[in-house]
Amino acid sequence: MTDPAAHDQRLAVADLGSNSFRLVVFAEHARGPGGGAWWRRTDEIYEPVRIGAGVDESGALGKDGMRRAAAAIGVFAHFARASQIAPSDVDVVATSAIREATNAEEFLRRVQRNTGLAVRVLSREDEARYGYLAAVNSTLLADGLMLDLGGGSMQLVEVGGRRARRGDSWQLGAVRMTERFLPGPDPASAKQLSRLRDHVARKLSDAPWVADADPHVVGVGGTVRNLAAAIQHALGVPRFGVQGFRVPREALGELVGLLAAMPVADRGRVVGIKPARADIILAGAVVIEAVLAHAGVDELEVTEAGLREGVFFERHLAGRDEPLFDDVRRESVANLRAQYDPVPVHVDHVAHLALELFDALAALGLHDGDASERELLWAAAMLHDIGVAVDYDDHHKHSRYLILSAGLPGFSPREVALIGQAVRYHRKGVPSPGPFAALMREGDEARLGRCAVLLRIAEGLERGRDQIVRGTRVALRKDGAVALEVLADGDAPVARWAVTREVDVFARAFGRELLVS
Numbered sequence: 319m320t321d322p323a324a325h326d327q328r329l330a331v332a333d334l335g336s337n338s339f340r341l342v343v344f345a346e347h348a349r350g351p352g353g354g355a356w357w358r359r360t361d362e363i364y365e366p367v368r369i370g371a372g373v374d375e376s377g378a379l380g381k382d383g384m385r386r387a388a389a390a391i392g393v394f395a396h397f398a399r400a401s402q403i404a405p406s407d408v409d410v411v412a413t414s415a416i417r418e419a420t421n422a423e424e425f426l427r428r429v430q431r432n433t434g435l436a437v438r439v440l441s442r443e444d445e446a447r448y449g450y451l452a453a454v455n456s457t458l459l460a461d462g463l464m465l466d467l468g469g470g471s472m473q474l475v476e477v478g479g480r481r482a483r484r485g486d487s488w489q490l491g492a493v494r495m496t497e498r499f500l501p502g503p504d505p506a507s508a509k510q511l512s513r514l515r516d517h518v519a520r521k522l523s524d525a526p527w528v529a530d531a532d533p534h535v536v537g538v539g540g541t542v543r544n545l546a547a548a549i550q551h552a553l554g555v556p557r558f559g560v561q562g563f564r565v566p567r568e569a570l571g572e573l574v575g576l577l578a579a580m581p582v583a584d585r586g587r588v589v590g591i592k593p594a595r596a597d598i599i600l601a602g603a604v605v606i607e608a609v610l611a612h613a614g615v616d617e618l619e620v621t622e623a624g625l626r627e628g629v630f631f632e633r634h635l636a637g638r639d640e641p642l643f644d645d646v647r648r649e650s651v652a653n654l655r656a657q658y659d660p661v662p663v664h665v666d667h668v669a670h671l672a673l674e675l676f677d678a679l680a681a682l683g684l685h686d687g688d689a690s691e692r693e694l695l696w697a698a699a700m701l702h703d704i705g706v707a708v709d710y711d712d713h714h715k716h717s718r719y720l721i722l723s724a725g726l727p728g729f730s731p732r733e734v735a736l737i738g739q740a741v742r743y744h745r746k747g748v749p750s751p752g753p754f755a756a757l758m759r760e761g762d763e764a765r766l767g768r769c770a771v772l773l774r775i776a777e778g779l780e781r782g783r784d785q786i787v788r789g790t791r792v793a794l795r796k797d798g799a800v801a802l803e804v805l806a807d808g809d810a811p812v813a814r815w816a817v818t819r820e821v822d823v824f825a826r827a828f829g830r831e832l833l834v835s
Contacts, residue, residue: 337469
């Protein structure tokens, strides 16, 4: 049955970048009192237009680039009309190449005349701000730098207390640097790479705040995402997206060496590098490597959010002092849960019971009560039933798939894997890291075991989905066994039956016998 209070709003953001044009559609879903609001991307069109090609040399947009650009924008306009997205809900923004071209006004007038779409040319400050909003709303960046590398320019923003302090933009984009320093189809020489690195260092010398910022750098943009995917493959890291992945500077340097030794035509064959970026990926990698060296930073955190998400967040979070989520991790979990609409009262009660057990067992000294582990358990409890949206059978596996696919901005890949595996084992099986063992740290297998069994017990206590079990009481007996008393408002045979099935898993996780009464 459709909720008459529910409604969807859509915003299409078209990003006319120097290298590529991309249209992304975001949907916002809101309900009446009681909530269930969520947002997500629902469609995307990508075209490697290269409108910035030659702008650095001539100062003007080339005829071929404008022709490709006009065709792509025409597709965007037709898509928006066919999708019944109102013109007022299509935000077309242009960045470095169009902003700086001497013939930009003529091109933009033609676009509006032919498509009806007005293009908003972003200032350098606006472009940097949208990258900042994307980074801070999709990671835990509180103090450090946001780096957004496009085809024409690179933006850096210093962040302090999650707020933008200062920033700047440089003409160091991947297309521009390729044309100037790495032209042609052949492998790159050491001299060419050295000249490019020196050029970046000279440009950054006018911004001493870059080297003085806190050593947490979040990278935004297609070049960053491609490099991260390639490095994940090279390191043998389990791959389910690059959100939250931290690129080691040393690994980036090794990838630069590999790409530089290849002819341009071969670079697109490197796993993770899209063929459309093959000719510009090396210059982009060298620029990023040089920035990290200048800032004295050993790694770059990656976000899959970008300028388009920044534009969306500005509208989605309008009315706040600053369009920022209060808590990125909690927002990610709540947003994913709401999209698949599990029964809220059941899920909330399972989370309550699981956390109550976690705290009680910590008080008995059976684990150290680590706050980060508690948060992972909470996230798993909130998301354990989202897979029912696919099918009840194997919904624990479906839930894990949805969690891994979403990426959970604000959580690291390791944390997402732990949440996903806890959910995977919330019904049956012996909890293990499985295919994500390479992401785990010392103690994570035990951590997973505890989270999975506490989620299983909580689910068992709420097996009847009636909230008849209001809580539990635990005690440590003289013989070392854990006594679990079920506190219920009436008879709870289903709950007691379900929990007694988990005594073996509890013993593996805590090394104690579990007695249920």
